[in-house]
Structures are given as structure tokens and as C-alpha cells.
Amino acid sequence: MTRYEVRISGFGGQGVITLSKMIITASSLYENLAATQTEAYSASARGGRCWAEVVVDLDKEIKIINYPKALKPYDFLIILSEESANLIKPEDIKKDENTGYLIWDPSTIKKFRAVRRIEKALSIPVQILAVENFGNIVFGNSILFGAFTILSGFISEESAIETIKNFVPSSTLDKNLEAFELGKKEAQEFLKQLKEGKD
Amino acid sequence: MKNNKRYLPEGKYVMMGNVAMAEGALAAGLSFFGGYPITPSTEVIEHLSKRLLEVGGSCMQMEDELGSINAVIGASLVGAKAMTATSGPGLSLMVETISMAANLEIPFVLCDVQRIGPGSHGPVTAPHHNDLGLIRFAGHGEFQVIALAPMNCQELFDLTIEAFNFAETYRCPVFILSDAYLGHLHEPIYIPPKEEIITRVINRELPQDYTKKFSYKDDNIGGYIIPKPPIIGTDYFPLMTLHLPHNYEGLPGVSALLFMEILIEKIKTNIDKISITDEYKLDDVDIVIIAYGLPVRACYHAVDIARKEGIKVGIFRLVTVWPFPDEKVKKVVKNVRAIIVPELNYTGFIAEQVERVTKLETPIIKIPKVGVLHHPDDILKVIREVSK
Structure with a gap:
């Protein structure tokens, strides 16, 4: 049992649920791993506080995830609103090697108290990058998906690209792939810094 | 097409x-x-x-x-x-x-x-x-x-x-x-x-016998026969009485008692075919968890951890929740020290059934939850307490 617990939270409309569906699709359909996804429902998904969780089992022998909700401490947190940032405590996230990543968006979160005490915290101004580079905040999803793919390490690039093709309209595919590359680069840079920091 | x-x-x-x-x-x-x-x-x-x-x-x-x-x-x-x-x-x-x-x-x-x-x-x-x-x-x-x-x-x-x-x-x-x-x-x-x-898939079929379109008791074989359902507008379904206990033709003619017996026993006598259950690590148990639906998934998680701690606990899962499989449950709870029944309700509808079947001879611990799922720790905590 090697559960990988992912939680994404923000507010409705930021693509929280779409991103979680991209993660479960990539890991279950393309990587053949057992996975479940749960999400906020009704009003909260349409503008209120919104969350989604994905549990993936990295053991290929496991066919089904037992407990469907993500268990604390998480392997991966993506935090996109100040309200959800306030609920995060440093102990909510794993401290082991190659896991325990946090991605947060400083363009929507002014103050993130716990972040100083989280070792592997990567800030990407997703909304600003999406608007400046691609003209619409919806591309933020592909940026985050790119960063997730690199940091989590269990989704191959081919699987990730197939997933994006599944999710976005074909007219915006090129821009989404560019956004995906941008996210990847941010994450690769971050991993490099982490490594240098250790050395 | x-x-x-x-x-x-x-x-x-x-x-x-x-x-x-x-x-x-x-x-x-x-x-x-x-x-x-x-x-x-x-x-x-x-x-x-x-x-x-x-x-x-x-x-x-x-x-x-x-x-x-x-x-x-x-x-x-x-x-x-x-x-x-x-x-x-x-x-x-x-x-x-x-x-x-x-x-x-x-x-x-x-x-x-x-x-x-x-x-x-x-x-x-x-x-x-x-x-x-x-x-x-x-x-x-x-x-x-x-x-x-x-x-x-x-x-x-x-x-x-x-x-x-x-x-x-x-x-x-x-x-x-x-x-x-x-x-x-x-x-x-x-x-x-x-x-x-x-x-x-079992397809919709017409009854084989023109006259027999409702369940009846066959005294020759001592069992209950359930014909295929008749279809309105065909020759099979010209008659029915909604307000009276009816026989296999759909006409009055059976006693109310026999009619009730047929409606109930046609299911109960087939319980072996209807009752689907599943067992998890039940071979050598001291403690058995009886559960159904989503809480079972938290139980798997808890049982795996408890087993590593050496606690002999297993799960009896009801896939068919109703009718309740009395005999199977009796067999499963034989020789166990305690029964844990986590349910996503306060009353414990299945716990009540377990109480009926075990005649309260074995301690039954309910874990009620309403509106939120059982966390594996909720179940693990009870398992540990019971195993002491």
C-alpha cells in the first residue's frame, strides 16, 4: 500500500475540480494505477470554497483504493486561495524524501502563514502567468498540471499530454501544451534549487 | 444501429x-x-x-x-x-x-x-x-x-x-x-x-404458461414458483385484481395468509441465491466487523493496520443488505469475542439485525456516523479497544 494523497483547494471556477480530474485520468487511464477522486459539490463548486482530492496508489499491484478520501499528511497540496491557505498547518504535509510538495499561487494568496515551515513549497503566480502569457486564466490549469507532473513523478510526459488532449478543446491545445511546458519548467527549476540547497 | x-x-x-x-x-x-x-x-x-x-x-x-x-x-x-x-x-x-x-x-x-x-x-x-x-x-x-x-x-x-x-x-x-x-x-x-x-443479463421474457402469471406455492415440490412477469396488452395479461389477494392467474381465490406467505417466502427461500456477501481475513478472527457500503472501505484500511499489530480482526461485508443473511451471520460470529458494526447512521439498522441473530450473546459495538465518512482511525480505535 503506497497511497499518494493529493488535495487541491481554492475557490470555484479556478479549475480545482478539472485539475483533479486530469490527475485521476492521467494516473488511472494512462498509468494504470488505482485512483479515486472526490470533489466539493453544489454551491461551493460554483464560486465558494472549493476542494478536490485524488488518491493514487503507486503500487501497480493494487487494484482498488480502500479509503477514498485523501488522508493527512498529504503528499501533494495545491492551494489557490487565501481562505484555504489559512487552514493549512505545516504538519498537514509529509516531510519524507521525494514527496510532501506544496504549490501555491501568490497572485491570489497575500499571506500564507504556514508556508515558511513547509520545506518543499513552490510558489507559482499561476493566474498572472496564465493571463500574461496566454491571455486567459483558464490556462492556469495546464501550468499547474505541468508542475504536478514533474514534482509527483509518477505521470509520464506522454500520459500527461494525452490527458490534456482529452480535456481541452482542440483549438486551444497548442496554448495548453505551452502552458504545460511552462509549469514543467517552473517545477524543474524548483527541484534544481532544492538539490542545490541540500548540497 | x-x-x-x-x-x-x-x-x-x-x-x-x-x-x-x-x-x-x-x-x-x-x-x-x-x-x-x-x-x-x-x-x-x-x-x-x-x-x-x-x-x-x-x-x-x-x-x-x-x-x-x-x-x-x-x-x-x-x-x-x-x-x-x-x-x-x-x-x-x-x-x-x-x-x-x-x-x-x-x-x-x-x-x-x-x-x-x-x-x-x-x-x-x-x-x-x-x-x-x-x-x-x-x-x-x-x-x-x-x-x-x-x-x-x-x-x-x-x-x-x-x-x-x-x-x-x-x-x-x-x-x-x-x-x-x-x-x-x-x-x-x-x-x-x-x-x-x-x-x-436476464432479459424480459413472457411467462411460459398462459395461465400462470403470478407467484404461487407448488405443494408438489413444496416450494414457490415465480413465473416471468406478464405484459399488459398481450394474451398473458387480460386479468388482474388489484384489491384482492390473487392466485397465479390474477384472480381472487387464495387466502390472505397464503398470499402474504407467497410474497415473502418467494424471497426468503431463495436467500442463498440473493444474498451476496464477501469475507476479508476472516479465517482466524477474534473480532469481526460487519459492514456494508462505503464504510467497508475504511474498514479494509483499518483491518490491514490492525493485522500488522497482531490483532485478529476481519470483515464480513454485506453486498446484499436485505434480505439479511441470518445463517451466514450466525456462522461468522461463532466463537468471536466481539462484533463491530460501523454504519453511516445513528440507529444501526444492521446492528439491530446482528443483535437479533446473535441473541445478544456476543458484545456488539456500533460506530455511528452521520453526514461524514468513517475515518479509518475511528474504526482502528475501536478495534484496539476491543482487542485489549
Whole structure:
């Protein structure tokens, strides 16, 4: 049992649920791993506080995830609103090697108290990058998906690209792939810094 | 051409629970859905309103739940495999017609995506296994029903096919007990090839004997015979009496007592075929967990941890929740020190049944939860306490 617990939270409309569906699709359909996804429902998904969780089992022998909700401490947190940032405590996230990543968006979160005490915290101004580079905040999803793919390490690039093709309209595919590359680069840079920091 | 779309191409899909259930119904041959949207079951009617048209069936949004269940019964009477989906408040509106359907042995399937209750207020998207109390005697009069409790999206697909088969075979109301959480869960599911699905499905057939269209007791073999359901508008169904206990022809002529016996015993005597159960690490147990639906998944997690600590604990899972398998439970709880029953309700509907069957000889510890799932730690804590 090697559960990988992912939680994404923000507010409705930021693509929280779409991103979680991209993660479960990539890991279950393309990587053949057992996975479940749960999400906020009704009003909260349409503008209120919104969350989604994905549990993936990295053991290929496991066919089904037992407990469907993500268990604390998480392997991966993506935090996109100040309200959800306030609920995060440093102990909510794993401290082991190659896991325990946090991605947060400083363009929507002014103050993130716990972040100083989280070792592997990567800030990407997703909304600003999406608007400046691609003209619409919806591309933020592909940026985050790119960063997730690199940091989590269990989704191959081919699987990730197939997933994006599944999710976005074909007219915006090129821009989404560019956004995906941008996210990847941010994450690769971050991993490099982490490594240098250790050395 | 149209029927080719009934079966999704073989393969793996990521599906929401409600959608997986709807696809299971289509695979089972569903051709009529009558319903009224209610959170958290709405995705079922939403999905079927598109899909049923593609396969030449019909999906009707009725004016309310009373209309929905009556439309379903009517469709089944004319030979369609029919179902509805609702939640607790809708179900309570449907019970009168469910009773009538039980009397006339009209097959249908009802998916109950349970939400918190009682009443129509409150956090309607929270799970609560509170309808079992209503479902097991779902209406006035006496009759038996069948209720299945899936625990993941794959089972929502597979058990829905089973539910339709039970409805065709036993001609009683068949319920699928889903809940707000399970209905909205997304999971990968495997859809088998069309050829394999077809072998699993029991089709609607006409009765073999022109005169025998309702269940009866055959004294020669000492058992109960359940003919295939008659279809209105055919020669098989010119007569029926709604208001009187009826014999196999649909005419008055049996005593009320015998009529009740037939309605109930036709299910009870077939319990071995109806009762689906599953066992997990039960070989050498001191403590047994009896559970159904989503809480079972938290139990697997807890049991795996407890086993590593050397605690001899296992799970007896009810896939068919009703009728309750008395004999199987008696066998499982023999020689155990304690029974743990985690349920997503306060009352403990299944715990009550376990108490009845064990005659309170073994301690039974309930773990009630309402509106939120059992965390594996909730169960682990009780296991550890009991094992001391």
C-alpha cells in the first residue's frame, strides 16, 4: 500500500475540480494505477470554497483504493486561495524524501502563514502567468498540471499530454501544451534549487 | 444501429458513481427511466436523458416523485426494463406505489442515492445510510424487497446489472443503496465487452404458461414458483385484481395468509441465491466487523493496520443488505469475542439485525456516523479497544 494523497483547494471556477480530474485520468487511464477522486459539490463548486482530492496508489499491484478520501499528511497540496491557505498547518504535509510538495499561487494568496515551515513549497503566480502569457486564466490549469507532473513523478510526459488532449478543446491545445511546458519548467527549476540547497 | 450505442466500447473509463450506475442500467437493458431530479441523484437522470435517446429508450422527467414511480411501474407492465433514481425525501413519496408494485409483482429497480435526513433540509450533499429502515419494509402491507449496497464505482456498474436480474427473477422491488458520497465519487471503471455483458443479463421474457402469471406455492415440490412477469396488452395479461389477494392467474381465490406467505417466502427461500456477501481475513478472527457500503472501505484500511499489530480482526461485508443473511451471520460470529458494526447512521439498522441473530450473546459495538465518512482511525480505535 503506497497511497499518494493529493488535495487541491481554492475557490470555484479556478479549475480545482478539472485539475483533479486530469490527475485521476492521467494516473488511472494512462498509468494504470488505482485512483479515486472526490470533489466539493453544489454551491461551493460554483464560486465558494472549493476542494478536490485524488488518491493514487503507486503500487501497480493494487487494484482498488480502500479509503477514498485523501488522508493527512498529504503528499501533494495545491492551494489557490487565501481562505484555504489559512487552514493549512505545516504538519498537514509529509516531510519524507521525494514527496510532501506544496504549490501555491501568490497572485491570489497575500499571506500564507504556514508556508515558511513547509520545506518543499513552490510558489507559482499561476493566474498572472496564465493571463500574461496566454491571455486567459483558464490556462492556469495546464501550468499547474505541468508542475504536478514533474514534482509527483509518477505521470509520464506522454500520459500527461494525452490527458490534456482529452480535456481541452482542440483549438486551444497548442496554448495548453505551452502552458504545460511552462509549469514543467517552473517545477524543474524548483527541484534544481532544492538539490542545490541540500548540497 | 441504435442498440450498438447501448454498450460503451470495452475499456477503462473514469466515471462518476451516478454515471457508472446509469451505464450499468443501460447495460442491463434499461429502456425506460422516469424520474424527478433530486440532489444527490440528479446526475443519473441527467446522463440517462442523453443516453436513453441514443439507444431508442425513453427518459421522462415527471412532475414529481409520485409521477416518476407510477411511470416506471407502467413502463414495466408493458414490458420495458424500467428504473428510477431518487434520494430519501423522494423515496418517501414513492412508497405507496412501491407497495402496489410489490403486490402485482412488477419488476423495477430503484436507485436511492441517500442523503442526510429526515426531511428535505440541511446539507443535502452529505451521505447518510438512513433509508434502510424504510426500504426493508418499503410500504404498507407485507412484502420483501432486495437491497444491494455497492461500495465503489465499478460495483455501481456491476451490481446494477445484478439488480435488474434480481428484479426479473424474483419480481419484487429491488433497491440500489448508493449515497451522496459514492454517487459523486470518480473512479476508473472497466466496462467489459458487449458479448460478456449480454451473457450476464436476464432479459424480459413472457411467462411460459398462459395461465400462470403470478407467484404461487407448488405443494408438489413444496416450494414457490415465480413465473416471468406478464405484459399488459398481450394474451398473458387480460386479468388482474388489484384489491384482492390473487392466485397465479390474477384472480381472487387464495387466502390472505397464503398470499402474504407467497410474497415473502418467494424471497426468503431463495436467500442463498440473493444474498451476496464477501469475507476479508476472516479465517482466524477474534473480532469481526460487519459492514456494508462505503464504510467497508475504511474498514479494509483499518483491518490491514490492525493485522500488522497482531490483532485478529476481519470483515464480513454485506453486498446484499436485505434480505439479511441470518445463517451466514450466525456462522461468522461463532466463537468471536466481539462484533463491530460501523454504519453511516445513528440507529444501526444492521446492528439491530446482528443483535437479533446473535441473541445478544456476543458484545456488539456500533460506530455511528452521520453526514461524514468513517475515518479509518475511528474504526482502528475501536478495534484496539476491543482487542485489549
